[in-house]
Amino acid sequence: MSPAEGVSFGSLRADVGLLQTELYLCARELGAAGERVHTQTRVLEEQELQDLNVERQAHGSSGAFWEADMESLVMVIEMKNKILNDQRKDLQMMEELVEKNRSLEQTILHLNHNNENQRVQMDNCWTLPQYVLLQAHGSSGPFLEADIKSLVIIIDMKNKILNYQRKALQIMEELVEKNRAQEREILY
Structure with a gap:
């Protein structure tokens, strides 16, 4: 297999770099x-306390009014706490997904590196039998044929390894x- 037929490792590395940048930007945006x-929750709570103080000054200290007002404030605070807890x-969850994506991206980089090494080794394996055949042209023997068969077996094994790594990638x-789809679901 020629390098032109294989996966473009340079573009995969560029894609991984872009994905890492995008992941970093998403994490910053999420933070x-x-x-x-x-901040908005704190501002709203402060505003409610100010409104409560204004009401207190305007109406005096009516017990029933304060009880109803306190109940409504407690309900509002509970609702806001629930919203805040959900957020x-x-x-x-987003932070966990970001971390999982980082781990997966590191694995992809590792697999890309291994695939590149395997591709180089395969290219070298293809040139070795050609060299042996050129050197042995005219002189044949059982030893040379056994060497060529061994080289063919090695090449087949390396092809299988490379195919396995491509599937893993x-x-x-x-x-x-x-994971990106899950992140988008959480964000929107």
Whole structure:
């Protein structure tokens, strides 16, 4: 198999680099969104306390009014706490997915590196039998034929290894895409 027929390892590395950059930007955006939610919640709570103080000053200290107002404030705070907890869970899930994607991307880089090494070794294996055949042209013997058969077996084994690694790389890329889809579901 010639290098032109194989997977473009340079483009895979570029894609992985782009994916890492995109992942980093998503993580930063997610962190900023969490901060905004926290800030907005704090501002709303402060505003409610200010409104409560204004109401207290305007109406005096009516017991029934304060009980009803306190109940409604407790309900609002409970709802906001639930929303905040849900957002924290989503943020935690996103962080876990980001970490899983980093791990998968590292595995993809490792597999790409191994595939490149295997491709180079296969190219070298193809040139060795050609060299042996050129050197042995005109002189044949059982020893030379056994060597050629051994080389063919080695080449077949390396082809099988390379095909296995390509399948593993494809599976890893599918897992990364699946995790990205989960991230998009959480974000939207």
